[in-house]
Amino acid sequence: MRAPAPARIDVRKTYKLFIGGAFPRSESGRTYEVTSAKGAFLANAAQGSRKDARDAVRAARSAQPGWAGATAYNRGQVLYRVAELLEGRRAQFVADVAAGEGLTERRAQDAVAAAIDRWVWYAGWSDKVAQVAGNANPVAGPYFNLSAPEPTGVVAVIAPQASSLLGLVSVLAPAIVTGNTVVVVASEDRPLPAISLAEVLATSDVPAGVVNILTGRTAEIAPHLAKHMDVNALDVAGALGADGITWGALEADAADTVKRVLRPAGDDEASWADAQSLNAILAYTETKTVWHPKGM
Template identity: 65%
Template sequence: MADIPPRIPPRIPPRIPVRRTYKLYVGGAFPRSESGRSYPVTSSAGVHLANAALASRKDVRDAVVAAREAFPGWSGRTAYNRGQILYRIAEMMEGRRAQFADEVAAAEGVSAGRAQAIVSAAVDRWVHYAGWADKFGQVLGGANPVSGPYFNLSQPEPTGVVGVFAPPGSPLLGLVSVLAPVITCGNTAVLVASERAPLPAVTLAEALATSDLPAGVANILTGRLAELAPPLAGHADVNALDLTGAGALAAELEALAATTLKRVLRPGQDDWADPDPGLSRIRPFVETKTVWHPIGR
């Protein structure tokens, strides 16, 4: 046996990991809050995880502008193309499983196996809605047999810019479950992530940014619900609100929405584990347009 050199302690320290900065996602970019603020995010066990951007009213405004700008392009895509992009989001999420699972486990305090299952369900939700993109119109619309020489067709169209309050208790699966249906049918979204557990939302934003989803279709804000919700609910250029995660603010926000008659999805009994949400979250965010045309020679 050859001599083995004596083991000596390394002189260079082990590699320092590069930490992520958790930023907002607005108009396809990842800005910090214009306010320059951030807030500490802890795990369900109270361990500090990271600082998240603390968005402001002005960030809400910027996000609405980005969502409005993106609306004509996104709603003008073919349904098939939107479906392809949604499927691409599922692919991108799948590729970041480990990261999502870690964040879910930390945020929800669940086992690694349970976290994996939640990530799987979230990925599958995108796949589910990817398939809806070119079908909901057929289910919700159709020809109406009017009593006259007219062709009469009803078709659902996206409502426009939708303000979404993601459920606080389900920071990944709940988040995907409210965001996906809104953009599936051609709306653009300004989403306020779970205040307590925003990190999966930021990671999702990073997946969205690499999945061919046009800039501004989904805009994700992190911060205080009480600060962000009223300006979003009162913004005249927002067409609808999903109040699922609005908690105690829901009634106040619904009243604010009345100022410009926004469509409102009220908080309800949601089972995020249900693999078939169907059209229940698409219906509230589409408008039915009915077109008449004479039939003659």
């Protein structure tokens, strides 16, 4: 008789930041303990610093022209590919979301499915936004005149605190579909799905630097992004429910550089079940109008 095999010890993942396509630890060397909704230890997440935020903005800025310069068809394909990969790793995300948000497996499955479907929905907008939100203008003179939306540039996204995957996807996908690049501050207490998503992005066709994800204390990192002079827009959704910070304070910080600020819809984080809209895309676009004379 052979002795029974010993129970297998699982191999756990180290969760790090996602900056410029790489997974560095925080330059500060700090981590913080992430627990499940029931208080069980899940992992030590990197506790990002303002310098990590600075590096992330730099990565986002350098990736921006290339991403915006890709064809809309290409961006659509790249984003759809992300949905394909998410689908393949559903189980992992369901487990992450269920543990972090304390959902039943059934509701976690629904949330992950909705997140994947949302990703697909936004991917499809890449080559339609300009047609829906742009138009020719019949000016009173011999001029060709066309208005079309263009990406704003670098967007800082303070991701929702409660909805760690569906909420995140709902604010991330509309920002990048038109060619913006983003720096995300993940849900402070539930950061693990964001880093799992980063792993998907890293193995997909999304160019390095298009999405950068920071974990850590929202109140510590977000003000630096709101004030950062090389950030063009700010989604303050995750200020709701974050300790030590308000979205109004972030908006006030953002005013010094005339950032575009997307405010939360209500005073508490609402359900993200139906939160997909064209306006979420247009919030991070600039309408550019081009004139040219028409003459022989």
